[in-house]
Amino acid sequence: MKYDLGTGEEKNWIVAESSFSSSLLGKAEAVMSLGNGYMGLRSAAEEPYVGEVRNLFVAGTFNKSDAQEVSELPNAADVTRMNIFIDGERLDASVRTEDYVRALNLKTAELIRSFIWTTSAGKQVALKFRRFVSLDNLHVIAMKMELEALSDNVDVSVESGVNAQVSNSGAQHFFEGEKRIYDKKYVEMVTRTVESKIDFMFHTVHHVTLAGVELNQPFMRMDRRLIMLSYQGTLMKGQKFSLEKLTTVHTSRDKEFKGMTLQEMRDCALSSLKQCAAEGYEKLFARHARAWEQRVWKLYQLNIESQDDFDILAARFALYHLTAMTPAHDERMGIAAKGLSGEGYQGHSFWDTEMFILPFFIYSNPEVARSLLIYRYLGLEGARKKARSNGYEGAMYPWEAAWPSDGEMAQEWGRVDIVTGKQTKIWTGFIEQHITADVAFAVWQYYMVTADQAFMDDYGYEIILDTARFWTSRLEWDEVSGQYCINDVIGPDEYKEHVDNNAFTNYFAHFNIQLAMEYYSNLKESDSDVFHRLNELLDLEHAMEAWMKCIDKIYLPQPGEGLVIPQDDTYLTKRIIDLTKYKNQTHVNTIFEDYSLEQLSDIQVSKQTDLMILFYWLEDRFTNDVKIANYNYYEPKTIHDSSLSLSTHAILANDLGDRSLAYRLFRQACEIDLGPEMKSSDLGMHTASIGGIWQVIVMGFAGIRMLHGELRINPELPEHWNKLEFMINWQGQRLELEITADQLVVKATEQVPVKLDVYGKEYCFDDVLTVSLTEARGED
Known part of the structure; x- marks a missing residue:
């Protein structure tokens, strides 16, 4: 290449x-x-x-x-x-x-x-x-x-x-x-x-x-x-x-x-x-190229001035594929895990969309984000069907989704076990349940960034409230600890099956229920029409009683020795082996040449680290010391066999001050498809990684985050980047940003007042804001 x-x-x-x-x-x-x-x-x-x-x-x-x-x-x-x-x-x-x-x-x-x-x-x-x-x-x-x-x-x-x-x-x-x-x-x-x-x-x-x-x-x-x-x-x-x-x-x-x-x-x-024949190739191509110029390159205005040309090429490659693979024309359709570029995963939609791809559209093209979330709203039919079939209430989203009303589409059998020679059962469709909270989280994130109240009234509240109903029916009371647990699940780290109290799952379920309680109170007080409609549909008053009963008793794993949070109840008790061979692998899944999935369950090795994703999306719930301690503990045990992993680790590394490691991981994320490994993309593009490339650039290096409905920008560019330019939409207004090593410039294109935080200092403006990053960081 x-x-x-x-x-x-x-x-x-x-x-x-x-x-x-x-x-x-x-x-x-x-x-x-x-x-x-x-x-x-x-x-x-x-x-x-x-x-x-x-x-x-x-x-x-x-x-x-x-x-x-x-x-x-x-x-x-x-x-x-x-x-x-x-x-x-x-x-x-x-x-x-x-x-x-x-x-x-x-x-x-x-x-x-x-x-x-x-x-x-x-x-x-x-x-x-x-x-x-x-x-x-x-x-x-x-x-x-x-x-x-x-x-x-x-x-x-x-x-x-x-x-x-x-x-x-x-x-x-x-x-x-x-x-x-x-x-x-x-x-x-x-x-x-x-x-x-x-x-x-x-x-x-x-x-x-x-x-x-x-x-x-x-x-x-x-x-x-x-x-x-x-x-x-x-x-x-x-x-x-x-x-x-x-x-x-x-x-x-x-x-x-x-x-x-x-x-x-x-x-x-x-x-x-x-009609096309009357025009011919050249005229059709001219209109096609103009559509790309207007709808993609002029719209997103992403530019990187780097000493390494590969960086801007990789960014453009990401925008290209995000456009090519997204059914922006029809809200009945989601994004497949391989986009439309290969047969891998049968064209099904996973949590990849909500956690790795959707943020790009939320900030860059909210209309498309809205369409993708309406797909999940239409999927409530299949989610409720799955919940009922498993003995639960509410909406339990399928791990793999196809046509929205179909319900769970995950396959039941997968690769051959290297030890037994038998086909391995795929448990994700049964017990990888965090996707239900992931969808609710994505709805909340969209609302906070866009302030699209009509979407919430028509679709969003119903998703959040009904997914919260699922979680209360899913919780299990533990008499010994006096807490509610979530047992027998798979977290984002799919090398650990049938675990109890997966930290990512528990924290996100707690977030989902807490959010539902907040919206229940807000709607009951301020929007009686929406409240009565949803109350009649979902029996919200009964649901609220259940939420209040459990919310303060859900087990949330806490930092222990060395400030390390247990990924699940048993992860820290597993044996530790030398993972150098697999950390340096040229292609993924080489560990399965030596171990079965059952054997991996007894080793401290992760496909991707749940805690890193948790720290990224719920960052305000953990101190910096805890993040550093857990990054240092789990990163050496993570072999990044998931294409979703590298971008998150890059963002966390940048947050924690290791800019060289952050860029190195960013480069590795780009090279999942653009790198020298000639077999990595045979089954199709790694769409979550494509979304992750944009996230590392904008959420990582540019430091764009939404916290409690407020906008924060803490830029830390790679040392060899001279300038980063891009746009975001913030609560209905387009903001155009230019970042260098020592300066941030933000233009409010519609001159609507904006409030944002830069390194802990609040700024309000309605035209152009220029911030000296050297001063903002408190540097000499």
């Missing part, structure tokens, strides 16, 4: 590979994936290779391939493959290739690939491929291919179309469907998912020229789940073969199709394709 190929205006905008290996396909397929939130397209090459993964996902189109399987995003028809032959020889970029470059331009969200290929007979041809998934028209995939005969005359044959002979790792999600070709030009394939009965409509058109002359009489081939058109001819030396391919993708789940018949949907989709 190369990150320094961009020059001029493209400097620090290009993610590229400068050589091609057919045995290392997944890295570029994932990190260069294209998307617009409606759909995501994995960036497999046009020509096919053994081991490739060709994925096209449309957000929210979940389906079960079989009654025994969990619902997952189905791999839709492949529209990018082309069978390319030169003098009858299939194109293979892994041999006899020169000047190979495949590059994703983050600024324009266009994938470009070019190289010179030599046939086995010694003839040279130059090829260039371009591709984008439109942010302007969410249904459009556009491709362009140019082939030039460099040294000799050559015969060219290119076959392209719609190939529905695809699956999810062997699982078939679609019926055969219908196939049409209109006017020997417009290709149509309509398929339907086998269980959820969602109709997919694919329409494709080609515009092909040979030496400037249009080829409009293709050979047409139909097979099972396949429609292909072939174009061929002879190129004289110096002549070019050009193929433009435009594809539209629609489904019956699209909002604009509500109430339409299938035929009406097909007609609309075909009409949309014809």
Whole structure:
């Protein structure tokens, strides 16, 4: 992978590979994936290779391939493959290739690939491929291919179309469907998912020229789940073969199709394709690039002046993928743990969204944050279903969520146990329950930052109150200690299963209940309409009695010897081993080559440290001495096998004054996908880590935090950063910030009064605030 190929205006905008290996396909397929939130397209090459993964996902189109399987995003028809032959020889970029470059331009969200290929007979041809998934028209995939005969005359044959002979790792999600070709030009394939009965409509058109002359009489081939058109001819030396391919993708789940018949949907989709065909690749691309400029780069205005160019490239890479993977167009859909870039985790949403991705949208694009939280509100149906099935009250959010009403979607069986050779049971869907409080916390954070009262009245209060009802039914009274406990859970550290009193879970459950009590009192006193509606729905008066009974008796693990807080009841009693080998690993999960998960339960080793996440989000509940003591105790025992881990540790390291370690961990977080490990992204992007990159920059280095509804900014930039610029939204107003080593400048764009805290000193302003950080820190 190369990150320094961009020059001029493209400097620090290009993610590229400068050589091609057919045995290392997944890295570029994932990190260069294209998307617009409606759909995501994995960036497999046009020509096919053994081991490739060709994925096209449309957000929210979940389906079960079989009654025994969990619902997952189905791999839709492949529209990018082309069978390319030169003098009858299939194109293979892994041999006899020169000047190979495949590059994703983050600024324009266009994938470009070019190289010179030599046939086995010694003839040279130059090829260039371009591709984008439109942010302007969410249904459009556009491709362009140019082939030039460099040294000799050559015969060219290119076959392209719609190939529905695809699956999810062997699982078939679609019926055969219908196939049409209109006017020997417009290709149509309509398929339907086998269980959820969602109709997919694919329409494709080609515009092909040979030496400037249009080829409009293709050979047409139909097979099972396949429609292909072939174009061929002879190129004289110096002549070019050009193929433009435009594809539209629609489904019956699209909002604009509500109430339409299938035929009406097909007609609309075909009409949309014809409009695109009238414009062509270049005009469509210009509108797409303009959409990225206006909706992303100008909106977020993130800039880093660093002595290391990788830093700004990584930041832009994060913003690119946060945009590509987020279904901002539809509140019925959440963000998948791999975005729309791979089959990993079946397209399900986890706590990754609320704790690692949502903060970016809360501060940078509240409208999208609101949509993602409405998805969780719609998910109350599934959460209540899960609570009832487990014998609890209220709303118990699924560990893995798909369509909001579905409930729990976690798989039950996973990897093979290295010791027993048997398949390991996955307990997360049963007992990793902190996600319920995580969702409530995210609602509260959104409200505090945005002051969106309408959201709370319509959605937010109900989530917080009903999740609190779950926790009171989940608590277990311990007669010996005289406290309420939460037993048999998994915390964020998933290497510790079936633990009692996981600190993260207990503190967040306590927070959830405490927040519900506060909102109960506020609503009863100040908003009788909302209170009566929710009281009738949730029996709040009875719930309040239960909350008052338990709130002061919930067991919250406290600092003990050396100020260390026990992660759970037994963690500190486990044996300690030398973890150097795993701390220095080049890829995750190497510890499973030596230990089973059951054995890890008896060792002081963490996938990620619960306490660090707790200190980050509930920072005001712990003293600095306690944070330092626990960081020093748990960090050496954390092997960061979770992609969520590094960003949190980086933020805490920066908070605690270790700026060099903070940057080193930030760099490692960036390199989960952008680093040299060529297998790390095979299953798709690490979306939580992508959100974590932004958090380290803004919440960590810039020191942006919301505490008790107040804004705090305590900047501590890496030593090699000269300037950091970005924007946030604070309670309805856009703030533009510029931070250097010794100065903070904040501009209130709408000149609405703002109050904020900088290193313990309160500032009030309504235009531009300039603060000397040297003075604010009390430095000489």
